[in-house]
Structures are given as C-alpha cells and as structure tokens.
Amino acid sequence: MNASYGVSAWPNVREVNEKMDRLVGMPLLPIREEAMARYLRYFDSKCAGSKAMIEEAKGCIPGGVQHNLAFNYPFPLVIDRAEGAYLYDIDGNRYIDYLQAGGPTLLGSNYGPVNEKVWETVRHSGPVTGLFHEYEMKLARLIQTCVPSVELYRCLASGTEADMVAIRIARTFTGKERVIKIGGAYHGWSDQLVYSLHIPYTQTYEAHGIPKAVSGATGEAFPNCLDSLRRALEANEAQGGTAAVVVEPFGPESGTRLVDRDYNAGVRALCDEHNALMIVDEVQTGMGRTGAWFAFQRDDLGGITPDIVTFAKGVAGGFPMGGMISFGEELSALFSPGTHGSTFAGNPLGAAAALATIGVIEREGLVAQANERGEQLRTGIMATDNPLFASVRGRGLLNAIVLTRPCAHAAVGWALDHGLIINAPSPTVLRLAPPLIASEQDINEAIGILALMPNDLATE
Numbered sequence: 525m526n527a528s529y530g531v532s533a534w535p536n537v538r539e540v541n542e543k544m545d546r547l548v549g550m551p552l553l554p555i556r557e558e559a560m561a562r563y564l565r566y567f568d569s570k571c572a573g574s575k576a577m578i579e580e581a582k583g584c585i586p587g588g589v590q591h592n593l594a595f596n597y598p599f600p601l602v603i604d605r606a607e608g609a610y611l612y613d614i615d616g617n618r619y620i621d622y623l624q625a626g627g628p629t630l631l632g633s634n635y636g637p638v639n640e641k642v643w644e645t646v647r648h649s650g651p652v653t654g655l656f657h658e659y660e661m662k663l664a665r666l667i668q669t670c671v672p673s674v675e676l677y678r679c680l681a682s683g684t685e686a687d688m689v690a691i692r693i694a695r696t697f698t699g700k701e702r703v704i705k706i707g708g709a710y711h712g713w714s715d716q717l718v719y720s721l722h723i724p725y726t727q728t729y730e731a732h733g734i735p736k737a738v739s740g741a742t743g744e745a746f747p748n749c750l751d752s753l754r755r756a757l758e759a760n761e762a763q764g765g766t767a768a769v770v771v772e773p774f775g776p777e778s779g780t781r782l783v784d785r786d787y788n789a790g791v792r793a794l795c796d797e798h799n800a801l802m803i804v805d806e807v808q809t810g811m812g813r814t815g816a817w818f819a820f821q822r823d824d825l826g827g828i829t830p831d832i833v834t835f836a837k838g839v840a841g842g843f844p845m846g847g848m849i850s851f852g853e854e855l856s857a858l859f860s861p862g863t864h865g866s867t868f869a870g871n872p873l874g875a876a877a878a879l880a881t882i883g884v885i886e887r888e889g890l891v892a893q894a895n896e897r898g899e900q901l902r903t904g905i906m907a908t909d910n911p912l913f914a915s916v917r918g919r920g921l922l923n924a925i926v927l928t929r930p931c932a933h934a935a936v937g938w939a940l941d942h943g944l945i946i947n948a949p950s951p952t953v954l955r956l957a958p959p960l961i962a963s964e965q966d967i968n969e970a971i972g973i974l975a976l977m978p979n980d981l982a983t984e
C-alpha cells in the first residue's frame with residue numbers, strides 16, 4: 525500500500541466553509557433567457573436521438589428515466605458506448621466523463637480486464653449461485669491485504685444495504701438504539717438514513733412516506749462541528765445512549781462540506797467517550813479514489829481506526845457489489861450467518877469483478893497515481909485563473925471546485941455542452957471524479973474545457 529499522499533496544501537477549512545455559507549445564502553439566480561435558449565439549442569440540434577427515446581420511455585418508465593443522476597433538463601442523454609474516461613451518446617456526441625455514474629466505474633467505463641474476468645465467470649457458473657463461491661473468499665482475503673488490521677469482510681449488494689446493516693450491528697453490539705448522522709450527509713435512501721435530506725431552496729424533503737417512528741431514532745450533528753456532535757451525544761444519553769455515529773471521512777456529501785484535519789480523530793474520541801461505534805461510510809471514498817485504499821487510512825484525515833467501514837460502488841469497478849469491514853473480533857462475530865440476508869450479496873459476478881478491479885488497482889499502482897493525477901487536476905484548474913473558480917480542493921481523484929457565484933447547475937449544463945460531464949452537489953460546488961485510469965492527457969483535456977467556462981453564467 526502506498527503511503528505517500530499527494531496533498532501539497534491544506535485549505536483553510538473555516539474560510540472555505542464561511543465562503544460557502546455566504547454563497548449558499550445568496551438568492552438562486554435564473555439563467556438568462558438567451559443563454560437558456562442556447563443551451564436548449566444544443567440538445568435540440570445535437571441530441572435528437574436521445575430526445576426521441578426518452579419521449580418513448582415516458583410511456584413505460586415513470587418520468588422516462590430510472591437513475592437519479594440521469595435526471596437532466598430538458599431530457600437525459602441516452603448513452604450508446606462507454607470507454608475509459610469517455611461516454612458516447614446515441615447521436616454520436618463524445619463526452620469526458622467526470623461523473624462516473626456517481627462513483628462506481630472507478631477504472632473508467634468498460635474496463636477490459638474486469639469485463640474479461642466477469643465473462644469468464646458467466647461462462648463458468650452464471651451470475652448467481654446462492655451458495656458459496658471461491659471468489660468470495662479470495663475477495664475477502666484481498667480486502668484484508670488492503671486494510672491489514674481488518675477482521676472480516678461481509679459482501680452486500682449496495683451502499684444503502686451496507687449502511688443499514690452497519691447500524692443494525694451497532695445497535696446489537698451496544699444494546700442502544702439511537703444513531704447520529706451528519707447534517708446534509710447522504711447514505712442511501714433507507715428510511716432511517718435518508719433523514720432530513722432536502723431539495724435545495726425548497727424546504728421540501730426528498731423522500732416521502734417515512735413514518736416518524738422509523739426515523740425517530742436518527743439524530744443529526746452539524747458538519748465539521750465537534751461541539752454539536754458532543755451535544756447530540758449528550759442529549760441521547762437521556763434517551764438510552766447512542767449506538768453509532770455515521771460519518772463520511774471527507775465530510776458530508778463526499779466532502780462538499782470540508783472537515784478539519786483533526787475532525788475524524790475528534791469523532792473517534794467522542795464515540796469512545798460515549799461508548800458509541802464509529803461507522804465510516806466510504807461508499808464514495810473507498811478503493812483508492814482518494815489516494816489511499818480507504819480515506820480513513822490517510823494520516824491527514826485523522827489516521828483513525830473506525831469500528832465499521834461501509835463501501836460499495838467502486839469496489840467492483842461498476843458491477844453491483846457492496847460490503848462492510850469491521851475491526852475487533854467481538855464485533856465481527858455479529859456479521860455471522862443468519863443476521864442478514866441478501867440474494868445478490870457475494871454473487872460470483874460481483875466478486876469476480878471486485879477481484880479483478882482491486883487486482884488491477886494494486887498491480888498498476890493506481891492508488892499512488894490517483895494522488896499524482898489529482899494534484900495535476902487541482903494545480904491545472906487553479907492555473908487557468910478562471911475568475912469563476914474560488915478554490916479547488918480534494919484528495920486523489922475526488923475533487924471539487926468552489927465557484928464564486930451560485931451557478932453550479934448552469935455550469936454543469938455548459939460543461940456538458942462542451943463535452944465534459946460533471947455534477948453539482950450544491951449550487952456553489954462542482955464535483956470532479958475522473959476514473960483512476962485517467963491519463964495525463966485526459967486530465968489536461970478537461971482542464972482545457974474548464975478554463976473556457978464563462979464567468980457570467982450565474983447572471984445569465
């Protein structure tokens with residue numbers, strides 16, 4: 525495992541977060557009519573095939589689209605071909621893909637060696653055995669080498685499932701009910717953890733139909749605020765205590781809201797003080813994306829040992845797979861058979877893809893390379909001197925540009941129009957998650973596009 529991390533400068537977290545608060549407090553500015561017309565012209569003139577297919581899809585799929593990330597105005601792009609860092613839509617347009625399906629295609633799309641391993645498994649055993657397959661054990665062994673002190677690895681089917689199971693195990697272990705998450709953090713759409721996620725600027729919840737009793741045992745603490753976490757833990761003491769605190773090591777919403785260098789260590793200490801487990805959600809940050817196998821291993825993120833780590837997405841390079849690891853024999857014993865069931869957990873296809881993915885990352889030194897490319901990306905973006913960019917930050921290949929105006933959604937549209945797919949986790953932040961296989965040239969191409977992003981998007 526490579527231990528040299530590529531962070532050359534640590535941002536002033538308070539300053540960045542204050543800037544974000546000011547920006548988020550600003551009114552959302554509409555896109556000028558003329559600019560919107562230009563944006564729509566792109567879709568009309570260049571994406572006719574996508575338009576027609578989505579129209580047809582509305583007749584058989586609610587709203588004409590399934591994946592949350594595909595919701596796109598005026599309609600989603602229909603992707604025909606995917607290769608490495610690039611996507612091609614059915615109208616033949618090519619895009620650099622810095623969204624990567626929200627994280628899973630860690631090695632880029634359609635990665636040959638992973639596909640081959642999966643094909644071989646399909647031919648040999650088919651997609652699901654429901655029994656035991658040797659790849660499950662090989663995968664668990666491989667994960668133990670990535671995180672040497674880990675006790676056991678339990679395969680699951682998704683990040684949502686992993687987080688749900690983790691809090692159930694924490695409750696069993698501690699005999700307590702309450703859990704605390706961090707405000708704004710996303711841990712999947714389970715009834716307990718989708719708690720308090722709002723649609724920006726609407727005060728409306730994103731998920732409906734959740735009885736109060738189900739989310740009643742979930743509480744929140746302010747991001748990057750140990751005092752707030754302490755208060756939440758103390759308040760819970762009067763109600764039977766806290767089973768677990770769930771955090772993302774980068775800060776909520778994959779680091780959109782930065783955390784101080786010593787924040788994770790502070791969370792660890794508070795959990796110990798209150799006999800609560802620390803669950804680290806590495807669904808976004810796991811498997812090399814941040815320049816370490818897992819972000820919690822980075823000294824510059826506290827260098828702590830959590831109790832449970834959940835992950836999914838990238839572990840199988842885009843094939844469905846989730847899982848969790850735990851530290852300590854007593855806790856790991858609670859993962860035992862019969863405590864949770866999941867048809868697709870440990871399925872040979874996912875296990876084969878994960879084996880191949882982790883194998884490639886290890887052999888090709890992609891964890892270390894993520895640091896180099898990330899540094900290249902951040903330095904290159906700041907060197908553009910684009911006045912729209914207030915700052916750029918991140919670790920490895922999970923990065924964010926903070927804008928000087930709340931125009932991130934218009935910026936995403938503009939970037940798509942110019943061949944670069946990114947997303948906007950908040951009105952002031954653009955998220956850039958290139959695949960681990962991105963070459964120096966791929967990164968430079970994206971920087972070249974970002975350099976041209978106009979400064980007046982928000983006022984359009």
Ligand SMILES: Cc1ncc(COP(=O)(O)O)c(C=O)c1O
Nearest residue numbers: 682683684710711712807808836
């Ligand atoms: C941090 C985090 N946790 C959990 C999840 C849920 O994972 P899944 O979509 O695999 O259920 C996500 C998904 O985006 C995530 O980003």
